[in-house]
Amino acid sequence: MIEGFAAVYIFLLAAFTGYEIISKVPVILHTPLMSGSNFVHGIVVVGAMVALGSADTTPERIIGFLAVLLGTANAVGGYAVTERMLEMFKSTREKQAPAKAGGDDV
Amino acid sequence: MTSDLIQASYIAATVLFILGLKSMSSPRTARRGIIWAGVGMLVAVVATFFAPNMTNYLLMVIAVAIGATIAYVAAKRVAMTDMPQMVAIYNGMGGGAAALIAAAEFMHPTTTSASFAILGVIGALIGSISFSGSMIAFAKLQGLIKKSFLFPGQNIVNLLVLAAAIVLAVFVTLQHTGHLTGPNGLALGLFFGLSLIYGVLMTLPIGGADMPVVISLYNALTGLAVAFEGYVLGNAALIIAGTVVGSAGFLLTQLMAKAMNRSLGNVLFAGFGAKGGQELDEAVEGSMKEMAPDDAAISMAFGQKVIVVPGYGMAVAQAQHKVWELAKLLQDKGVQVKFAIHPVAGRMPGHMNVLLAEAGVPYDMIYDLDEINGEFPTADVALVIGANDVVNPAARDDKGSPIYGMPILDVDKAQTAVVIKRGRGAGFAGIENKLFYADNTRMVYGDAQDVASKLIAGVKKV
Numbered sequence: 394m395i396e397g398f399a400a401v402y403i404f405l406l407a408a409f410t411g412y413e414i415i416s417k418v419p420v421i422l423h424t425p426l427m428s429g430s431n432f433v434h435g436i437v438v439v440g441a442m443v444a445l446g447s448a449d450t451t452p453e454r455i456i457g458f459l460a461v462l463l464g465t466a467n468a469v470g471g472y473a474v475t476e477r478m479l480e481m482f483k484s485t486r487e488k489q490a491p492a493k494a495g496g497d498d499v
Numbered sequence: 500m501t502s503d504l505i506q507a508s509y510i511a512a513t514v515l516f517i518l519g520l521k522s523m524s525s526p527r528t529a530r531r532g533i534i535w536a537g538v539g540m541l542v543a544v545v546a547t548f549f550a551p552n553m554t555n556y557l558l559m560v561i562a563v564a565i566g567a568t569i570a571y572v573a574a575k576r577v578a579m580t581d582m583p584q585m586v587a588i589y590n591g592m593g594g595g596a597a598a599l600i601a602a603a604e605f606m607h608p609t610t611t612s613a614s615f616a617i618l619g620v621i622g623a624l625i626g627s628i629s630f631s632g633s634m635i636a637f638a639k640l641q642g643l644i645k646k647s648f649l650f651p652g653q654n655i656v657n658l659l660v661l662a663a664a665i666v667l668a669v670f671v672t673l674q675h676t677g678h679l680t681g682p683n684g685l686a687l688g689l690f691f692g693l694s695l696i697y698g699v700l701m702t703l704p705i706g707g708a709d710m711p712v713v714i715s716l717y718n719a720l721t722g723l724a725v726a727f728e729g730y731v732l733g734n735a736a737l738i739i740a741g742t743v744v745g746s747a748g749f750l751l752t753q754l755m756a757k758a759m760n761r762s763l764g765n766v767l768f769a770g771f772g773a774k775g776g777q778e779l780d781e782a783v784e785g786s787m788k789e790m791a792p793d794d795a796a797i798s799m800a801f802g803q804k805v806i807v808v809p810g811y812g813m814a815v816a817q818a819q820h821k822v823w824e825l826a827k828l829l830q831d832k833g834v835q836v837k838f839a840i841h842p843v844a845g846r847m848p849g850h851m852n853v854l855l856a857e858a859g860v861p862y863d864m865i866y867d868l869d870e871i872n873g874e875f876p877t878a879d880v881a882l883v884i885g886a887n888d889v890v891n892p893a894a895r896d897d898k899g900s901p902i903y904g905m906p907i908l909d910v911d912k913a914q915t916a917v918v919i920k921r922g923r924g925a926g927f928a929g930i931e932n933k934l935f936y937a938d939n940t941r942m943v944y945g946d947a948q949d950v951a952s953k954l955i956a957g958v959k960k961v
Contacts, residue, residue, distance in 0.1 A: 407746070411744065411747035411748075411750070412750055414521050425529060425853070429520060433520060439736060442548070442550075457558070461566065462565055464592070470592070471593075473571050478579075479532075
């Protein structure tokens with residue numbers, strides 16, 4: 394178990410880390426990054442698995458089952474959505490050449 | 500031994516999450532970032548299967564299989580324009596999972612000390628609100644709920660529901676030792692019920708235009724809920740990943756609200772969308788002047804500079820490919836073409852960039868508000884495609900307007916503003932737009948994709 398001041402330290406350091414990561418992000422990445430962080434809290438599936446793994450009554454099993462189901466959907470769906478958004482950033486870099494034509498009067 | 504290995508894999512996962520998120524904050528490394536985070540998730544999930552004293556493996560595998568299949572297929576099938584609501588729904592599911600973990604732990608006889616019970620119940624409250632709130636946000640963006648619900652004293656009713664949920668939370672915490680069955684179980688059920696209702700009540704009055712901010716807020720809340728349940732389970736991976744997402748999410752929410760010149764409090768408690776709708780009949784001088792697509796094509800083809808202002812209307816019509824084709828044609832005629840993106844064009848900050856990138860528009864033709872606004876007076880044509888509120892001059896000079904103060908693209912300063920619009924109605928925020936009545940504005944009515952095709956044909960004829 395993580396208790397007392399150790400818990401508070403972990404919380405504080407993690408909070409600063411999150412703040413630091415976001416503070417320098419360009420606007421175009423806000424949506425992909427929101428989606429990416431949506432994927433990261435899909436780690437809740439691990440907690441759901443532990444809860445289901447220690448369930449020993451039927452109501453607990455039902456609740457645990459639903460938790461794992463929702464947690465998995467969060468992780469897998471979050472990943473797929475983020476990947477699709479970021480996929481778009483590949484083609485742009487490869488297609489930069491024709492853009493130059495717009496700059497001058499031909 | 501296995502326990503140490505499992506802890507090691509959680510540490511690895513945590514490091515990969517943080518590095519992944521860090522990479523995702525730069526366009527060049529963003530794609531690498533999601534892959535790293537994905538590997539981290541895989542490591543953590545596989546390791547958990549080998550955790551000591553676990554049972555119900557069959558149920559676990561079935562739940563993972565069902566959840567993964569449905570989520571993967573849905574995420575792959577949905578159109579790029581619908582991405583924001585997909586983020587909302589998956590985020591809600593994460594919040595729901597966190598709340599359910601709390602429920603399971605409270606029903607489990609070995610629930611430990613009071614401090615963990617308090618954290619668990621706070622996580623349950625936040626997770627439930629995030630779950631039901633995100634589902635409403637999804638329904639609104641998907642068009643399943645079209646109206647904003649406002650009634651007198653709404654804020655007080657909401658506050659009472661929240662207060663009741665908190666009272667029950669305290670009660671549940673006091674009963675944390677032993678099984679929560681009988682009357683205690685009822686209190687637990689009631690607590691979850693009220694938390695869910697609060698999430699619904701809190702989200703219903705919020706107008707559609709503010710939804711991205713709200714989704715971002717719920718994203719942060721889910722992160723926090725996950726972190727709190729991490730404390731209950733003694734799982735550092737949940738604590739750190741959840742907290743990182745929580746703080747990052749709150750900052751992101753602030754940035755988004757700032758881009759729309761609204762405070763978070765204003766978004767949550769003002770009932771913006773509904774109010775705007777009532778001000779529709781406010782008188783606007785002048786009339787809308789219609790223009791044929793061919794004439795619009797000619798004025799662009801013979802211009803020096805065209806600035807394209809895409810909005811959600813373009814995205815809905817899937818016209819980005821046609822628009823890019825039109826831009827390339829104009830370039831061939833020697834016209835300088837630039838794309839101007841408002842911070843909240845589309846449905847979320849950055850959403851429009853993603854859509855244009857999908858069509859193949861290169862980075863260096865896309866300009867944001869601060870870069871492009873000074874250039875509108877030098878543009879022969881500003882082509883507005885399905886954008887409305889983000890080009891409404893009322894935000895600049897009408898103090899009574901609900902969007903007053905929001906930064907806008909100064910389209911009205913261009914020589915001619917050509918506005919492609921599906922019909923004569925008001926925009927997403929329900930506000931009349933004076934731009935459409937201005938002397939230098941011409942309206943082209945029709946579906947963005949159809950009009951873009953006609954413009955392409957028109958430019959080819961020149």
